[in-house]
Amino acid sequence: METFEAIFNRRSIRKYNNQKISNEQIKKMLEAAMAAPSAMNLQAWQFLVADERSVIESIVKAVPHAEMLKGAGAAILVCADESVEKSITYNMQNTAAAIQNILLAAHALGLGACWIAVHPLEDVEKNVRQLFNLPDTILPVAIISIGYPGEDLKGEDRYIAEKVHFNKW
Numbered sequence: 001m002e003t004f005e006a007i008f009n010r011r012s013i014r015k016y017n018n019q020k021i022s023n024e025q026i027k028k029m030l031e032a033a034m035a036a037p038s039a040m041n042l043q044a045w046q047f048l049v050a051d052e053r054s055v056i057e058s059i060v061k062a063v064p065h066a067e068m069l070k071g072a073g074a075a076i077l078v079c080a081d082e083s084v085e086k087s088i089t090y091n092m093q094n095t096a097a098a099i100q101n102i103l104l105a106a107h108a109l110g111l112g113a114c115w116i117a118v119h120p121l122e123d124v125e126k127n128v129r130q131l132f133n134l135p136d137t138i139l140p141v142a143i144i145s146i147g148y149p150g151e152d153l154k155g156e157d158r159y160i161a162e163k164v165h166f167n168k169w
């Protein structure tokens with residue numbers, strides 16, 4: 001898929017049709033995630049893939065605003081590895097870059113995906129930590145729900161010239 005097509009037509013897709021996502025598709029999205037830029041190229045991230053129905057359902061129970069996962073074929077929990085990168089600010093920027101790459105890769109594969117917040121929602125973070133028995137140095141940042149799209153959303157033109165400042169404010 002052409003890069004600008006992917007950027008401008010990606011939307012958050014929250015309805016899926018229960019179809020499974022193949023291992024090849026999951027690998028491609030994770031390769032895209034790990035191709036993202038990261039501070040000092042430390043790549044301080046870890047990924048937990050849920051592709052079993054029972055595990056996906058357990059996330060829905062632990063994360064009340066993750067209802068869209070019910071029809072999803074997979075979920076990817078994106079985490080920062082605080083044993084590698086101590087700065088919370090860099091960890092947020094690194095993982096955001098990885099997450100965006102997953103969203104774009106999903107779209108390029110003809111899949112729909114949605115960013116589901118975990119950090120900084122303390123209760124959700126705690127539930128996710130417990131659910132997956134995460135080590136203390138692993139910070140769960142977001143869950144990406146992924147599935148074959150059950151809705152068709154068009155790209156939106158969000159360019160606002162007033163938000164752009166050339167050479168001076």
Ligand SMILES: Cc1cc2nc3c(=O)[nH]c(=O)nc-3n(C[C@H](O)[C@H](O)[C@H](O)COP(=O)(O)O)c2cc1C
Nearest residue numbers: 010011012013014065068114115116117118142153
């Ligand atoms: C940091 C962040 C957290 C988000 N958390 C959620 C979420 O918990 N649930 C959800 O449905 N969408 C979530 N989204 C998706 C946004 O709602 C969505 O990107 C925004 O409405 C723009 O729509 P679009 O992605 O279709 O362009 C999140 C997006 C970001 C960047």
